[in-house]
Amino acid sequence: MLDLDKQAPVRAPQDRSPASGRSALLATGWARLLLGLLLPAALVLAWQLSTAAGLFSVVQLPPPAMVFEAAVDLLQRGELARHVAISTQRVLLGFAFGAALGLAFGALVGLSKVADVLLAPTIGALRAVPSLAWVPLLILWMKIGEDSKVTLIMIGAFFPVFTTVSLALRHVDKNLVEAGRAFGLKGLKLLTTVQLPAVVPSVFSGLRLALAQAWLFLVAAELIASSMGLGFLLTDSQNNGRTDRLLLAIVLLAVIGKITDAVLGIAEKWAVKRWA
Amino acid sequence: MTAVLSPGHAPARSARPGDAGSAALPVAFQGLRRTFGTGASAHTVLRDVDFEVRAGEVLAILGPSGCGKSTLLRATAGLDTPCAGSVTIGETPVAGIDSRCAVAFQEPRLLPWHTLQANIAIGLPKGTSAREGKAKVARLLELVGLAKFAKHRPREVSGGMAQRASLARALARNPAVLLLDEPFGALDALTRIKMQDLLLDVHRAEPTTVLLVTHDVDEALQLADRIIVLGKEPGREGDGATIIRTVEVPGPRPRDRGSAELARMRSSLLESLGVDGH
Numbered sequence: 001m002l003d004l005d006k007q008a009p010v011r012a013p014q015d016r017s018p019a020s021g022r023s024a025l026l027a028t029g030w031a032r033l034l035l036g037l038l039l040p041a042a043l044v045l046a047w048q049l050s051t052a053a054g055l056f057s058v059v060q061l062p063p064p065a066m067v068f069e070a071a072v073d074l075l076q077r078g079e080l081a082r083h084v085a086i087s088t089q090r091v092l093l094g095f096a097f098g099a100a101l102g103l104a105f106g107a108l109v110g111l112s113k114v115a116d117v118l119l120a121p122t123i124g125a126l127r128a129v130p131s132l133a134w135v136p137l138l139i140l141w142m143k144i145g146e147d148s149k150v151t152l153i154m155i156g157a158f159f160p161v162f163t164t165v166s167l168a169l170r171h172v173d174k175n176l177v178e179a180g181r182a183f184g185l186k187g188l189k190l191l192t193t194v195q196l197p198a199v200v201p202s203v204f205s206g207l208r209l210a211l212a213q214a215w216l217f218l219v220a221a222e223l224i225a226s227s228m229g230l231g232f233l234l235t236d237s238q239n240n241g242r243t244d245r246l247l248l249a250i251v252l253l254a255v256i257g258k259i260t261d262a263v264l265g266i267a268e269k270w271a272v273k274r275w276a
Numbered sequence: 277m278t279a280v281l282s283p284g285h286a287p288a289r290s291a292r293p294g295d296a297g298s299a300a301l302p303v304a305f306q307g308l309r310r311t312f313g314t315g316a317s318a319h320t321v322l323r324d325v326d327f328e329v330r331a332g333e334v335l336a337i338l339g340p341s342g343c344g345k346s347t348l349l350r351a352t353a354g355l356d357t358p359c360a361g362s363v364t365i366g367e368t369p370v371a372g373i374d375s376r377c378a379v380a381f382q383e384p385r386l387l388p389w390h391t392l393q394a395n396i397a398i399g400l401p402k403g404t405s406a407r408e409g410k411a412k413v414a415r416l417l418e419l420v421g422l423a424k425f426a427k428h429r430p431r432e433v434s435g436g437m438a439q440r441a442s443l444a445r446a447l448a449r450n451p452a453v454l455l456l457d458e459p460f461g462a463l464d465a466l467t468r469i470k471m472q473d474l475l476l477d478v479h480r481a482e483p484t485t486v487l488l489v490t491h492d493v494d495e496a497l498q499l500a501d502r503i504i505v506l507g508k509e510p511g512r513e514g515d516g517a518t519i520i521r522t523v524e525v526p527g528p529r530p531r532d533r534g535s536a537e538l539a540r541m542r543s544s545l546l547e548s549l550g551v552d553g554h
């Protein structure tokens with residue numbers, strides 16, 4: 001039999017360069033997590049110290065303990081879980097619909113010159129509309145229900161996915177696409193075999209941007225018209241002078257936003273390893 | 277080498293009747309011309325290419341870099357449309373991507389996210405059953421010496437190995453016309469000879485029409501029934517390249533690499549390519 005294997009050098013499947021002590025420490029998940037928590041811990045400490053020293057009035061900046069108590073209080077009344085759940089649900093729904101539409105339209109515009117010429121100017125103009133401008137119209141059309149909020153979030157999630165996907169598809173290696181076509185792939189099959197896998201990394205960076213936008217648009221939607229959710233908690237607390245709850249809402253937005261992004265980040269890592 | 281063709285290791289195209297597209301077909305070029313660009317930047321690469329490749333023949337295409345060898349193959353596969361003239365495979369002219377052809381491109385062009393095995397499977401003709409396809413891919417991997425690397429990704433193997441995978445992908449297709457664009461370019465001398473023998477074995481077992489682009493005159497003399505040289509005609513340097521020479525290579529394969537006749541042809545071909553014979 002042919003004995004070619006022996007002469008051909010094989011590159012290692014993964015570059016496992018011997019890492020120095022420090023980069024090895026930084027590479028382990030737990031060490032990274034702990035180190036990443038250093039700065040937030042320092043901030044809480046500074047917060048505690050400045051409030052204890054009486055630098056701010058309680059209305060300006062209540063101490064961490066008060067915010068914690070506010071959290072416990074809302075939790076016991078069952079309100080906190082409701083606010084968090086409804087906000088998360090809105091974000092996830094809006095994100096899912098927006099990302100799916102962004103992927104579909106991004107693929108269309110990225111692959112078809114006709115679609116590009118027909119659609120791109122309109123979509124570009126719609127993107128230029130500031131998010132808040134949609135709110136009155138959506139409320140008029142859909143009333144102050146879930147639909148209007150999810151739609152607004154969908155709008156926010158749509159554009160980053162649309163833009164990254166359509167751009168990335170236009171820059172897929174032409175040689176690979178030609179090779180695919182030469183072996184009889186076309187249309188949807190070509191898209192799923194060659195073009196989409198080639199843009200997986202870009203799709204994920206688009207998705208992460210879209211998720212951040214989704215949270216942004218959530219607050220915009222809830223600030224203006226809602227009776228539940230973290231955005232509502234923000235306005236409601238402002239109206240009642242409850243700075244502790246206000247801070248609580250901000251901390252929750254930061255933490256939940258970060259968690260959803262981290263989950264997507266894990267999926268991205270897996271996908272990039274699989275597809276790139 | 278012939279061991280690869282022992283019964284257990286039937287080559288790419290099983291001789292089963294009814295195997296799609298397995299009968300070799302002739303390829304005819306008629307007045308083929310290809311110009312890139314328009315207006316002042318127009319630049320003719322190929323002109324007046326008239327030639328008939330016989331069914332089942334191995335045709336080597338020689339010519340200096342940039343003379344349009346790949347362009348000619350692309351026109352044959354239907355990946356490129358000539359500005360004038362036509363390519364006819366069998367009875368029907370090529371219009372759009374032609375499923376009767378299989379190409380091994382000048383670069384391997386493997387999908388980086390697939391294993392070598394999955395990449396080769398892309399070459400399988402439409403309608404191949406999963407079981408049949410799997411067996412065929414395994415056989416081809418064995419044939420090009422990549423069995424141990426079936427599950428590797430293209431970036432985990434060397435350039436020469438990727439090129440062999442690309443050859444296997446083209447062979448998987450059972451093409452009536454096999455288009456090979458410098459398929460052995462990235463291989464070391466020994467592997468190159470092994471792969472040349474492999475090609476001849478596959479061709480002998482199941483004749484297909486082969487258009488083989490190469491830079492290597494010796495390779496052309498070893499493998500081809502006929503050789504065409506693409507180049508600019510003296511006095512018409514401003515125009516595109518055309519066939520400036522056709523050579524019938526005598527003798528059955530495998531040919532004696534040391535034969536005096538081949539040596540004479542070699543230096544004469546080198547002369548046509550603008551390299552001074554010694």
Ligand SMILES: Nc1ncnc2c1ncn2[C@@H]1O[C@H](COP(=O)(O)OP(=O)(O)OP(=O)(O)O)[C@@H](O)[C@H]1O
Pocket residue numbers: 312313321339340341342343344345346347348382
């Ligand atoms: N899509 C294209 N647009 C413009 N010019 C092109 C295009 N494709 C090929 N050419 C030109 O056609 C000429 C021939 O290219 P081709 O790839 O066929 O050469 P080749 O004979 O295969 O060369 P090599 O031996 O280096 O592979 C080159 O001058 C190249 O610049």
Ligand SMILES: [Mg+2]
Pocket residue numbers: 345346347382457
């Ligand atoms: Mg070429």
